[in-house]
Amino acid sequence: MYNREGTVVKISPRLEANSKESYYRLEVVASDLQTVAKSSELDNMEHRLHHLESKVNQDVGKTPDIMSELKSHVESFKRKLESVEHLSWIGLFKDDGEQHLAKFTPKPKTPQLSVQEERQQVRRKFLNISSLQVTEDVRELLKTPTFDNWQWEEAEMLVLLQVMYTSLDFLSALNIELEVLQNFLFEVYCHYNNIPFHNFQHCFCVTQMMYGLIWLTDLRNKLGRTDLFIMLTSALCHDLDHPGYNNVYQINAQTDLALRYNDISPLENHHCAIAFGILAKPECNILKNLSSEQYKHIRGGMIKYFSVFSICCVSVLHLLSHELLSLLSLGRCILATDMARHNEILNKFKSIQSVFDFTNKDHKEVLMKIMVKVSDISNEARPMAVAEPWLDCLLQEFFHQSDTEKQKGLPVSPFMDRDKVSKPSSQTNFIRFVLLPLFSELTKLFPCLEQHILEPVRRALEYYSDMEKASKDEEATTKP
Numbered sequence: 079m080y081n082r083e084g085t086v087v088k089i090s091p092r093l094e095a096n097s098k099e100s101y102y103r104l105e106v107v108a109s110d111l112q113t114v115a116k117s118s119e120l121d122n123m124e125h126r127l128h129h130l131e132s133k134v135n136q137d138v139g140k141t142p143d144i145m146s147e148l149k150s151h152v153e154s155f156k157r158k159l160e161s162v163e164h165l166s167w168i169g170l171f172k173d174d175g176e177q178h179l180a181k182f183t184p185k186p187k188t189p190q191l192s193v194q195e196e197r198q199q200v201r202r203k204f205l206n207i208s209s210l211q212v213t214e215d216v217r218e219l220l221k222t223p224t225f226d227n228w229q230w231e232e233a234e235m236l237v238l239l240q241v242m243y244t245s246l247d248f249l250s251a252l253n254i255e256l257e258v259l260q261n262f263l264f265e266v267y268c269h270y271n272n273i274p275f276h277n278f279q280h281c282f283c284v285t286q287m288m289y290g291l292i293w294l295t296d297l298r299n300k301l302g303r304t305d306l307f308i309m310l311t312s313a314l315c316h317d318l319d320h321p322g323y324n325n326v327y328q329i330n331a332q333t334d335l336a337l338r339y340n341d342i343s344p345l346e347n348h349h350c351a352i353a354f355g356i357l358a359k360p361e362c363n364i365l366k367n368l369s370s371e372q373y374k375h376i377r378g379g380m381i382k383y384f385s386v387f388s389i390c391c392v393s394v395l396h397l398l399s400h401e402l403l404s405l406l407s408l409g410r411c412i413l414a415t416d417m418a419r420h421n422e423i424l425n426k427f428k429s430i431q432s433v434f435d436f437t438n439k440d441h442k443e444v445l446m447k448i449m450v451k452v453s454d455i456s457n458e459a460r461p462m463a464v465a466e467p468w469l470d471c472l473l474q475e476f477f478h479q480s481d482t483e484k485q486k487g488l489p490v491s492p493f494m495d496r497d498k499v500s501k502p503s504s505q506t507n508f509i510r511f512v513l514l515p516l517f518s519e520l521t522k523l524f525p526c527l528e529q530h531i532l533e534p535v536r537r538a539l540e541y542y543s544d545m546e547k548a549s550k551d552e553e554a555t556t557k558p
């Protein structure tokens with residue numbers, strides 16, 4: 079948009095009103111998706127890649143892994159460009175409280191159809207391959223934080239999630255039918271958004287880390303099946319339908335979510351409510367066959383949370399009361415992932431650390447919350463090659479939020495501001511002040527975790543501190 083003088087103007091709430099004497103001029107910058115999709119740069123890139131591939135093939139005899147990987151990146155990038163789904167992320171037509179942006183842009187003809195079709199394809203593939211035997215190597219790898227999520231596509235991740243539920247004997251212990259589990263997992267997949275960080279891959283990583291921690295700490299012999307089930311399912315559901323803007327934004331922008339939940343953990347309450355909504359569908363309700371014993375166990379100590387959860391439970395009031403109570407316990411773990419409650423939960427855990435007792439239900443409850451929290455922010459406990467792309471995704475989402483905040487004249491969180499943070503500065507602070515204090519506390523209870531989660535995080539701190547120092551040195555030498 080230009081003013082009368084021909085200068086580009088920033089669209090913000092502070093913009094002066096349009097008038098006959100002083101009017102704004104709009105100019106179409108892009109209108110045809112096809113031109114974007116068929117950009118010559120992409121064609122050129124593809125052409126060069128083919129050329130390089132045939133050259134390498136001649137010299138080496140076969141396509142090296144790195145080439146195949148690069149090729150699949152280009153392919154997936156091309157697919158993304160060709161689909162209109164990515165436009166939802168830049169705020170053109172996504173119905174997530176950004177409707178004022180949507181009003182000005184015609185909706186693409188059938189955006190839903192392609193998303194639906196893609197999901198159905200994933201569902202078909204998932205069901206087709208779900209009966210295949212997952213190799214012992216993969217099953218073992220799945221139990222460690224070194225697992226590389228980037229190598230798996232969505233249908234395969236759904237199979238791996240099924241493996242986690244079956245390996246922990248949840249199907250027999252909680253009387254879950256395989257078909258119901260599959261429907262549930264697929265619905266969970268459908269309720270994650272196509273955004274840079276808080277997407278289905280993140281949900282998978284958090285659940286896989288939880289699964290790994292359960293095995294590494296031998297929790298199978300320390301907690302009951304129901305508790306383990308609640309922990310894994312909380313991890314799975316903990317960011318359902320995340321819109322890509324955090325709680326601070328929800329509150330400052332007075333979104334529907336903030337209004338609905340009175341500014342109290344709006345996102346986490348929403349994730350819970352979506353989880354409850356999925357479980358309310360009979361064909362997805364993995365809790366429907368719980369025995370009364372299991373119900374009684376889950377019931378313990380959770381009544382006090384009822385009022386907090388009452389809003390989200392309204393939608394599932396038709397469920398039996400014992401199912402409702404299991405859901406509450408699940409919700410309690412999801413709510414614990416709100417980082418605003420980080421210190422409160424960590425301090426509680428610290429205070430019981432020295433006298434921790436696995437038979438004490440209050441102690442167990444705090445531990446369960448800590449485990450969900452650790453899994454939630456555990457990317458840096460993974461090998462650098464797995465962790466680093468996650469940081470890029472996170473910063474992409476952060477920057478998008480802060481750009482929107484600037485546009486709307488809302489307060490901007492400094493740690494999300496592209497003008498203020500860099501990869502190393504973001505990580506050194508996060509590791510020093512959040513990860514290390516939290517992870518070392520859990521490691522005190524389970525010393526075996528030292529090598530699995532604490533050491534990789536210390537290495538990451540070293541890596542990013544070096545990077546930070548190098549960029550400071552460079553700045554110093556380039557300054558006049």
Ligand code: 5GP
Binds near residue numbers: 454455456469
């Ligand atoms: P989540 O939103 O995933 O439920 O909660 C975790 C929050 O912790 C993220 O939104 C993000 O603010 C923060 N976080 C998680 N991992 C990292 C990380 O590797 N670096 C930084 N700087 N923040 C992180």
Ligand code: MN
Binds near residue numbers: 280284316317454
């Ligand atoms: Mn998360």
